[in-house]
Amino acid sequence: MPLVNPQEPVVLPEALEVWQRTLNWQPTSKQQSKFQNLYTEILKGNQRLNLTRITDPAEFWEKHLWDSLCGIQPWLNQSERSLQVIDVGTGAGFPGVPVAIVCPQWRITLLDSTQKKIAFLADLIATLQxxxxxxTDRAERLGHLVQHREKYDLALIRAVATASVCAEYTLPLLKVGGSAVLYRGQWSEAETQGLQIAAKQLGGCITQIERFETPLSQSVRHCIYLKKVELTRAIFPRAIGVPTQKPL
Known part of the structure; x- marks a missing residue:
C-alpha cells in the first residue's frame, strides 16, 4: 500500500462529477477544503497514533470520505434539518467527521472506547470547527445513561462488530422513529434474517438494504437501515462484552 509523506502537500481528488453521479450530491468548496484539512490532520496524527492504513489520496477519498457519506445518502439533500447523531465506534472519526463536515446543522457525537483516539478527535473537531x-465510553454503558438513551435521531456504525451486535449497540440510543445505519461489506439473506430477529427484540426493524459499488475500486458495500419502532426494553444493551460473546 502506498505510503504518504505527511511533510509533502498531497491533494485529495475533487471528484465532483463522481459525487454527483453516485450520490446525487456535491460538496461545496468550503466542504472540499475541510475534507483536505481532515486528510492532512489524519496524516499528521498517523505519525503517533495508529489511525488508518489508508493514506493514498484516492483510496482515502473512496474508503473514508465517499464510503462515510454513502450511508447517509437519504439525508444528504436535507442536511439543513437539525438532527442528533451518534457515530458508535468511530475510530479515527469515520463516518462521523465527514458527516459533520457536510451536515453542519447536525449535532454529532463521536463515541469510541480508546482514549487516545478521542483526544485526537477532540483536537480535530476544534481544528475543523x-x-x-x-x-470515551462503551456503547453498552452509554445506552443506559439518561443523557444518551433514546436521545438520538440517527446512529451510524461502521466495521465494529456483527450486525446483531451493532443493532444492540445502536437501537437503545435512538428515539422512537430514529434510524440506524449499519455499514457492511458483503451481505447475505441469512444475515438479514438474523438481524431482523435481533432488531425486533430491541424495538427495531429493517427498513432498507442498499447495495453500493465503490466508484474507484468497484468494491461491493451494503448499508443496512434500521428503524426504531418502539421503546427498547430496559435490559438492553446488556453488560460490557456480553453482546459480542452472546449475540442476539
Whole structure:
C-alpha cells in the first residue's frame, strides 16, 4: 500500500462529477477544503497514533470520505434539518467527521472506547470547527445513561462488530422513529434474517438494504437501515462484552 509523506502537500481528488453521479450530491468548496484539512490532520496524527492504513489520496477519498457519506445518502439533500447523531465506534472519526463536515446543522457525537483516539478527535473537531463532541465510553454503558438513551435521531456504525451486535449497540440510543445505519461489506439473506430477529427484540426493524459499488475500486458495500419502532426494553444493551460473546 502506498505510503504518504505527511511533510509533502498531497491533494485529495475533487471528484465532483463522481459525487454527483453516485450520490446525487456535491460538496461545496468550503466542504472540499475541510475534507483536505481532515486528510492532512489524519496524516499528521498517523505519525503517533495508529489511525488508518489508508493514506493514498484516492483510496482515502473512496474508503473514508465517499464510503462515510454513502450511508447517509437519504439525508444528504436535507442536511439543513437539525438532527442528533451518534457515530458508535468511530475510530479515527469515520463516518462521523465527514458527516459533520457536510451536515453542519447536525449535532454529532463521536463515541469510541480508546482514549487516545478521542483526544485526537477532540483536537480535530476544534481544528475543523465542527459541531461535534468526542467521548470515551462503551456503547453498552452509554445506552443506559439518561443523557444518551433514546436521545438520538440517527446512529451510524461502521466495521465494529456483527450486525446483531451493532443493532444492540445502536437501537437503545435512538428515539422512537430514529434510524440506524449499519455499514457492511458483503451481505447475505441469512444475515438479514438474523438481524431482523435481533432488531425486533430491541424495538427495531429493517427498513432498507442498499447495495453500493465503490466508484474507484468497484468494491461491493451494503448499508443496512434500521428503524426504531418502539421503546427498547430496559435490559438492553446488556453488560460490557456480553453482546459480542452472546449475540442476539
Amino acid at each position: 465542527l459541531k461535534a463532541e468526542a467521548i
